[in-house]
Amino acid sequence: MVRSTGPVEKGAPTGAGARRGIWRTKSVEQSIRDTDEPDTKLRKDLTSWDLTVFGVAVVVGAGIFTVTASTAGDVAGPSVSLAFVLAAIACGLAALCYAEFASTVPVAGSAYTFSYATFGEFVAWIIGWDLILEFALASAVIAKGWSQYLGTVIHEPSWTVLNWGPVKFDWGALLLVVVITALLARGTKLSSRVSLVITAIKVAVVLLVIVVGAFYIDKHNYSPYIPPAEGGSGAGSGLKQSLFSLLTGAGNSTYGWYGLLAAASLVFFAFIGFDVVATTAEETKNPQKALPRGILGSLAIVTVLYVAVTLVLTGMVSYTDLRSHNGESATLATAFAIHHLDWAKNIISIGALLGLTTVAMVLLLGQARVLFAMSRDGLMPRKLAHTGKRGTPFRINILVGVVVAVLATFVNMGDLEEMVNIGTLFAFVLVCGGVIVLRRTRPDLERGFRVPWVPVVPILAILACFWLMLNLQVETWLRFVIWMAIGFVVYFSYGRRHSVLGRRERAGLGG
Numbered sequence: 001m002v003r004s005t006g007p008v009e010k011g012a013p014t015g016a017g018a019r020r021g022i023w024r025t026k027s028v029e030q031s032i033r034d035t036d037e038p039d040t041k042l043r044k045d046l047t048s049w050d051l052t053v054f055g056v057a058v059v060v061g062a063g064i065f066t067v068t069a070s071t072a073g074d075v076a077g078p079s080v081s082l083a084f085v086l087a088a089i090a091c092g093l094a095a096l097c098y099a100e101f102a103s104t105v106p107v108a109g110s111a112y113t114f115s116y117a118t119f120g121e122f123v124a125w126i127i128g129w130d131l132i133l134e135f136a137l138a139s140a141v142i143a144k145g146w147s148q149y150l151g152t153v154i155h156e157p158s159w160t161v162l163n164w165g166p167v168k169f170d171w172g173a174l175l176l177v178v179v180i181t182a183l184l185a186r187g188t189k190l191s192s193r194v195s196l197v198i199t200a201i202k203v204a205v206v207l208l209v210i211v212v213g214a215f216y217i218d219k220h221n222y223s224p225y226i227p228p229a230e231g232g233s234g235a236g237s238g239l240k241q242s243l244f245s246l247l248t249g250a251g252n253s254t255y256g257w258y259g260l261l262a263a264a265s266l267v268f269f270a271f272i273g274f275d276v277v278a279t280t281a282e283e284t285k286n287p288q289k290a291l292p293r294g295i296l297g298s299l300a301i302v303t304v305l306y307v308a309v310t311l312v313l314t315g316m317v318s319y320t321d322l323r324s325h326n327g328e329s330a331t332l333a334t335a336f337a338i339h340h341l342d343w344a345k346n347i348i349s350i351g352a353l354l355g356l357t358t359v360a361m362v363l364l365l366g367q368a369r370v371l372f373a374m375s376r377d378g379l380m381p382r383k384l385a386h387t388g389k390r391g392t393p394f395r396i397n398i399l400v401g402v403v404v405a406v407l408a409t410f411v412n413m414g415d416l417e418e419m420v421n422i423g424t425l426f427a428f429v430l431v432c433g434g435v436i437v438l439r440r441t442r443p444d445l446e447r448g449f450r451v452p453w454v455p456v457v458p459i460l461a462i463l464a465c466f467w468l469m470l471n472l473q474v475e476t477w478l479r480f481v482i483w484m485a486i487g488f489v490v491y492f493s494y495g496r497r498h499s500v501l502g503r504r505e506r507a508g509l510g511g
Contacts, residue, residue, distance in 0.1 A: 022121055024505060025118065031105055039385075043391025051290055051293070052297045055297070068306070068309055069313060069329070069330040069335065070324065074324055074329070075255070078222045078223075083267050087267050087468070092296075103292055107281055109372070110369070110370060111430060125374075128374045129491075130483075131370045135364070139177070143173040143177050150353060181401030185392060205351030213336070226257065229254065229255050275427065279365070279370060292448065316336075331348075372396050379494075382500075421476075429466060
């Protein structure tokens, strides 16, 4: 709750902030009051355990089964374990900021809601629009990956994709999205229970990998830990090079220190999703305590699992055995296949299939909650924010499910996966900056969790995230700018005129 001793927002009796126009802020008090509207009220069912499960469920997925091996073989060598540590540090710094915001403003919407309270409506729209891209695209990419693994498990890789002339119909991806959408529409608690069962199975698979693989570790495979840099094979050019490479002319070396730093940006994809926990703030019992525990606890668990898996993986085989061949990347199962442990390889494939299921589920949940918060504020159609008797925004669940199903079923995602990274990192930067702003503008707020050493920690988080963004391709940056430009058009043509906060502001000015 918020203390009643805080400063009164002059001239804004209806809840609008002191700033006007597109920079108007939505007070924390108003955000919390809006959660009690009967027509848009979410049911509070989740505990800190549920949130930890959600966090582990979404993070332990494609990354641990695929990104680890391919990055070790093509970019960093054995030092991929250090790359995971570097990425985890950046995520950990951002997680501290998310924990403070989520415990202070326990409202659906995550970074969107936090930005509305600090930077104003326009920046909130930008980050909301960015999160829509992040979650929808990530859900579609994961659904297509799930379909591919399904084909692998049944030993028919192309069975889940039908060719209708120039159109490819991925019915496997469609099946996953439909089932998950139905689960989310029935209730968040039910989704949590399903996620718990599947997450327990895939964590058991990961532990099996660590235990079994440890018996096949050869310490000589760790040397050299950071292989000598190789030019050429890892270098990009034109729009395919990283922004850092374009600005400095440094090039994208394979291996070496540049390879290690580039690997940190790549394996960051494996951590994407822990911020989804913050989107469930409004559905959480005792959010001041549960949210920090869920966010930080899930991140700590997956970091330990990731580092352990990478150490086992690069100890089992030489990193040169994990290099891509003929366009096919190595996976976690590759190392076990080299040692002729086919039974373990099959278990890993099934674990990957289950892992992707819960990743897609939690990403779709996050997408729905961000759109719900934007709709309740009038920046998207208000009718979408209606919640039924189960206390879920079922209209948004259906809409999001349809859009993601179309993307996953018919669209070849290709290089768009990197856009998920840039969208997430951009959100992290704003959230970390928002902690500094809200500490100065609203020191009176009761915070269930406080980031230590402000502003040092948030500034370090911003720098770390920005560094990871610099290592993404120029092409990714251009696509991101285009998406943001489309968002500007939507905001000024619809969101600004229909904003609930804007209407309150105009009513206050008029009377």
